[in-house]
Amino acid sequence: MLELNEVDVAYGNIQALHGVTLTARPGQITAVLGANGAGKSSLLKAISGLAPVTAGTIRIDGTDIGRLPAHKRARLGVSLAMEGRRLFRTMTVEENLSIAWSFGPRRTPFPQALERVFAAFPILEERRSGTSGMLSGGQQQMLILSSVTIREPAFMLLDEPSLGLAPIIVQQIFDFITAYSRERQTTVVLAEQMAAMALQVAHQGFVLRHGRVIMGGSSQALADADIVAQLSAAYL
Ligand SMILES: Nc1ncnc2c1ncn2[C@@H]1O[C@H](COP(=O)(O)OP(=O)(O)O)[C@@H](O)[C@H]1O
C-alpha cells in the first residue's frame, strides 16, 4: 500500500503540490487525473524521490520513504516511467531492457525476464536487435513499460503512457497494465490527461487542479460526477 499524507512539493517559489493526501492499493490501478500543469508529474516524482517534497509523508507498506534518495526507493520497489518516452535511442531494444533489468533487484535471471517481456509484447522480440529510436510510438511505449516491469516493481508509477498514441494502442497498453497489476498485485499509479480511458481501467481516481486534490473516489463515482466532461472543459 502506498500512502501520501498532506504532501507539498515546491520548486523554489513555485509550489506544485498542496497538501496531497491519497492511498493506492496493491492489485489496483489508481488514476491521477488533471489538466496540463495540474501537478501529476510532480506527484509521481515526489513518490520516486525526484521532486522536492517540502512537507508531508510518503509511506509504502507503512515505511516512511519520504526522505530516502531515489535509488533507495527504487530498491524498495518503486519504479517510475517518466512522461515523454525516455529511452536510450541509439541502443537496441534488448540493450535497453538489459540496462533496466540491471537497475532492478535481479530476482529473475535476465534471459527469463526477457522471455516474459517478449511473451507480453511479441513485436519487441521481432525488433530486439534494432535501435529503440526506430520503433513506432506504440512500440516505444511498450518498451518503456517493459523497462519498468522487468524490474519487478511493487509500485509502478506511469506518467501519461497514452500520450500521442492511437486509441487502439492505448487500449492494448492499458489491458497489459491491468492484467499485470492483477497477476502480480502491483500497486499502480497512472497519471493521465485522458480521463475517460483511464477511468475505464482504474479502480479509483484522484483529480488534481492547481496542485490540489479536488475530488477522489471510485472510478464509478468519478464517472458519475461527470469528471471527464469537466476536465475536457478545462482544456477549452
Ligand atoms: N522542475 C520544475 N521547476 C519549476 N516548476 C516546475 C518544475 N516542474 C514542474 N513545475 C511546475 O509545477 C506545476 C505542475 O507541473 P507538473 O507536475 O509537470 O504537472 P502535470 O504533469 O500535471 O502537467 C506547473 O506549474 C509546472 O510549471
Ligand SMILES: [Mg+2]
Ligand atoms: Mg506531466
